[in-house]
Structures are given as C-alpha cells and as structure tokens.
Amino acid sequence: MLNRNLIGGEWIAAHAATVNSSPSDTSDIVGEYASADTQDVENAIEAAANAFPAWSRTTPEFRSDILDRAGNEIIARQDEIGRVLAREEGKTLPEAIGETVRAGRIFKYFAGEALRLEGERLDSVRSGIEVELIREPEGVIGIITPWNFPIAIPAWKIAPALAHGNTVVFKPAELVPGCAWIITDILARAGIPAGVFNLVMGKGSVVGDAIVKSNRVRAVSFTGSVATGRRIGIGCMERGKKVQLELGGKNPLIIAADADLDVAVNVAINGSYFSTGQRCTASSRLVVDDSIHDVFVERMVAAMSRLKVDNALKAGVDVGPVASSSQLAQDLAYIDLGRKEGAKLAFGGEPLQLDTEGYFLQPALFIETDNTMRINREEIFGPVASVIRVRDYEEAVAVANDTEFGLASGICTTSLKLTSDFKRRSQAGMVMVNVPTAGVDYHVPFGGRKASSYGAREQGKHAREFYTALKTVYIRP
Numbered sequence: 001m002l003n004r005n006l007i008g009g010e011w012i013a014a015h016a017a018t019v020n021s022s023p024s025d026t027s028d029i030v031g032e033y034a035s036a037d038t039q040d041v042e043n044a045i046e047a048a049a050n051a052f053p054a055w056s057r058t059t060p061e062f063r064s065d066i067l068d069r070a071g072n073e074i075i076a077r078q079d080e081i082g083r084v085l086a087r088e089e090g091k092t093l094p095e096a097i098g099e100t101v102r103a104g105r106i107f108k109y110f111a112g113e114a115l116r117l118e119g120e121r122l123d124s125v126r127s128g129i130e131v132e133l134i135r136e137p138e139g140v141i142g143i144i145t146p147w148n149f150p151i152a153i154p155a156w157k158i159a160p161a162l163a164h165g166n167t168v169v170f171k172p173a174e175l176v177p178g179c180a181w182i183i184t185d186i187l188a189r190a191g192i193p194a195g196v197f198n199l200v201m202g203k204g205s206v207v208g209d210a211i212v213k214s215n216r217v218r219a220v221s222f223t224g225s226v227a228t229g230r231r232i233g234i235g236c237m238e239r240g241k242k243v244q245l246e247l248g249g250k251n252p253l254i255i256a257a258d259a260d261l262d263v264a265v266n267v268a269i270n271g272s273y274f275s276t277g278q279r280c281t282a283s284s285r286l287v288v289d290d291s292i293h294d295v296f297v298e299r300m301v302a303a304m305s306r307l308k309v310d311n312a313l314k315a316g317v318d319v320g321p322v323a324s325s326s327q328l329a330q331d332l333a334y335i336d337l338g339r340k341e342g343a344k345l346a347f348g349g350e351p352l353q354l355d356t357e358g359y360f361l362q363p364a365l366f367i368e369t370d371n372t373m374r375i376n377r378e379e380i381f382g383p384v385a386s387v388i389r390v391r392d393y394e395e396a397v398a399v400a401n402d403t404e405f406g407l408a409s410g411i412c413t414t415s416l417k418l419t420s421d422f423k424r425r426s427q428a429g430m431v432m433v434n435v436p437t438a439g440v441d442y443h444v445p446f447g448g449r450k451a452s453s454y455g456a457r458e459q460g461k462h463a464r465e466f467y468t469a470l471k472t473v474y475i476r477p
C-alpha cells in the first residue's frame with residue numbers, strides 16, 4: 001500500500017518507488033513509497049477539479065466532522081505516528097510525538113473554523129442598495145511541503161484548505177513520505193469523498209512543478225527553501241494563481257544586559273539546537289550584550305556539553321541526527337566557511353560516529369562573529385548558531401533587523417521597557433520575549449516579513465485569507 005498514491009479516491013500504484021530510510025540509522029528502512037509521474041499528477045488535479053463543485057457545497061458540519069475524526073485519530077495514534085516521524089525525519093521521539101499531537105489539534109481547530117466562516121453585510125453608500133461580503137472556497141489547492149515538520153506543516157495547510165471547501169492535491173517532501181501517507185490514509189477513512197483530497201508523493205522537479213504549471217490549480221501553498229519558493233512564486237504569478245510562501249529565516253535572539261541568564265541559556269539552547277536546528281524559526285544569531293557576553297558563552301558551552309546527540313528513538317536524547325546526507329554536507333560546509341571567515345568555534349561542529357550509521361553532528365556555537373559574515377546572513381538549517389557581540393541594546397536591535405529575513409525574533413530581558421520597545425521595532429512576523437524563537441501555538445498566525453514569507457498568514461482564523469476568495473455583492477431588493 002505504501003507504494004500507492006491516493007488519486008480520485010483510489011490507491012493507485014506508482015511506476016517508481018523511493019526508499020525512505022532513517023537518518024539515525026541508514027539500515028532502518030521505513031518503507032518504499034510511491035513516486036508519482038506527471039500523468040499521476042494530472043489525474044489527481046482532474047479528480048480534485050471534478051470533486052470541487054459538490055465538496056464546496058457540503059455543509060460546514062459535514063466538513064467539520066471529517067476533520068474532527070481525522071484529528072482524533074492522529075492524537076489517538078500519537079505514539080505510533082510519532083515513531084514513524086522520528087524514524088524518517090530524525091527529530092527525537094518526544095519532539096515527534098509532540099508534533100503529531102499538534103497536527104491532530106490543528107485538524108480539530110479547523111473542524112471548528114469550518115463552522116465559523118462568516119461574511120459581512122453593510123448598507124451601500126447609494127440608497128436602497130445592500131452590500132454583502134461573502135467568502136468562498138478558491139477551488140483546487142496545491143500543497144507543497146518540506147521535510148522538517150512532516151506532519152504539522154501538511155496539517156496546517158490541508159486542514160484549512162478542506163475546512164473552507166477547497167479540494168487538495170498534496171505533494172510532501174521526498175524525505176518524509178511516511179507521515180504524508182498516514183495523514184492521507186486517516187483522511188480517507190474519516191470519510192473524505194473521492195477526489196477531494198489527493199496524495200501525489202514524488203520529486204519536486206516533477207510532481208511539484210506539474211502542480212505549479214497546471215491551469216486547473218487555483219492556488220499553491222508552499223513551505224521550503226527560498227530558491228525553490230521564489231521559483232514557485234514566479235510560476236504561480238505567471239499563471240495568475242494565488243500563492244503563499246513560507247521560506248527561510250535568520251532569526252536573531254537578543255540577550256540583553258539585564259537578562260535572567262538561566263532563562264537566556266535555556267531559550268537559546270532550545271531555539272538553536274532542538275529539532276537539530278532544522279526549524280525555519282531557529283535562533284541562528286545570538287546577539288549578546290558585551291557586559292554579559294563571556295558568562296553567557298561559558299554557560300552555553302556548559303549546557304551544550306550536556307546535550308546528548310544520538311539516534312532519535314533512544315530515550316534521553318536531546319538532539320537527533322541531521323535529516324539527510326546532503327543537509328549534513330551543507331551544515332559542514334557552512335562550519336568550514338565560518339572558520340574561513342574568521343569565526344571561532346566555542347563548541348561542537350564535528351560529525352559524530354555513533355553506534356548506528358547516521359548523520360550525526362555535534363551542535364556548533366560560533367563566537368567572534370559579526371553580522372556581515374555569510375554564516376550570519378544565509379540560512380544554514382542545522383544545529384549551528386553564532387554569537388554576535390554588541391555594545392548595547394541599540395546596537396542589538398540594529399543587528400537583529402539587519403537581515404534580508406524577518407520570520408521570528410526574540411529577546412531575553414527582565415525589562416518591561418525593552419520588551420515594549422523591541423516588540424515594536426523588531427522587523428519580524430513573530431516576536432518572542434523570554435521564550436524560544438521556535439515553537440509556536442497553532443491557533444494564532446504564523447508567518448514573517450521581508451524574504452521570509454509571501455502572501456497571507458498561515459494558521460488560526462487568518463488562514464482563511466488564503467483559503468477563501470472574497471466576493472462583494474450589491475443587491476437592490
């Protein structure tokens with residue numbers, strides 16, 4: 001069954017397969033999954049287009065019940081699904097189970113949102129005319145997702161798309177078909193009508209490209225790298241499609257002179273290294289006030305030396321492997337580059353040989369860096385963070401905002417004045433005070449500014465901006 005895509009309500013065997021192996025132990029094969037070709041994608045888009053008229057007219061309650069059932073099943077099977085997630089992506093088992101529960105809760109949240117979709121009614125500026133604003137589904141939505149959150153990111157795109165009456169063609173990242181397949185199987189058994197939700201696993205350059213190029217796909221929601229996202233954005237614009245892009249980050253965490261250092265070290269360790277640093281919201285730039293720089297670095301190094309890096313399935317592991325050999329190569333190339341740029345490694349940065357053959361990397365902390373270095377400008381997407389020493393808070397804010405990205409930012413401070421000032425001046429979509437830059441709630445908007453995001457926000461009630469079209473109606477009764 002794993003070597004099948006769901007197209008038009010049928011599990012269709014693929015002509016090719018991808019072997020899904022664990023980055024913790026490359027001999028651990030999670031499964032052989034389908035790899036769709038362009039004909040499969042065309043069939044999926046056609047099925048979604050054909051299913052749209054009936055699905056868009058279902059009652060909100062009908063859609064809500066399906067999403068609620070799916071959410072309940074995901075939560076009930078959290079240990080089993082979390083294990084598949086940890087095996088295929090490499091985040092630790094507790095992190096993977098946490099992500100699974102979050103995905104279930106997202107489905108349940110949007111089960112509620114399906115019932116809350118509202119319009120507006122106004123009097124016209126012309127007498128005797130009424131104006132109504134109505135929200136309608138867009139049509140077929142293409143969903144293209146990355147490997148770092150194999151169940152939560154698909155959930156936060158699929159659930160609002162379906163809640164608001166759209167049909168879906170879903171293409172997960174090649175590294176993580178396992179969670180995508182499980183979500184699809186759960187939705188199919190939760191009663192989703194044939195063609196409303198279609199899974200096409202396979203290559204980005206084949207499956208993703210065909211989704212972007214199809215004139216029958218009305219909108220594309222994408223999360224992934226900047227380069228791919230920009231290409232997809234242009235492809236959508238050329239064809240008049242709505243597009244939403246969640247891309248990279250180079251998120252600053254300011255450690256102010258008055259920070260509680262216990263809090264600051266915990267927040268920095270979590271934000272920089274948990275989930276192996278493979279979060280677009282990871283704190284990759286630690287902007288530290290000169291007056292506490294040395295003690296902060298000393299305490300970070302002590303905390304990092306206690307982090308246990310190992311197989312994601314082992315108990316007590318803090319940091320799992322890097323997700324793939326190519327990502328490990330990228331991380332190591334940036335670590336080399338950092339050294340060449342004149343930065344010093346205060347800790348880590350070495351590949352680790354452990355009991356199992358996996359892509360393990362000792363989390364790295366660079367010091368003596370400045371904000372012009374490429375390691376502080378480009379997203380590394382691994383367990384690598386830099387300390388940037390600043391004179392004072394003013395310089396910290398300037399450094400924090402001096403980036404092409406603007407996803408998340410953070411500050412550790414005990415001052416209400418700095419909190420209040422930073423939340424206004426930070427040029428990021430999400431601002432965290434004494435909490436890690438990574439790790440967000442599911443019922444409020446997620447997204448950034450500048451090169452980090454394009455289009456409407458994801459999650460929470462604001463997700464409807466992307467998944468519905470607004471119609472203005474004038475009536476003379």
Ligand code: ADP
Nearest residue numbers: 145146147172173203204205208209224225228
């Ligand atoms: P990463 O693999 O680092 O998450 P990518 O941006 O390469 O970042 O991938 C994100 C998603 O985009 C994946 O599902 C991938 O298969 C898909 N993708 C890659 N290239 C293309 C493309 N040319 N067109 C559409 N989708 C693509």
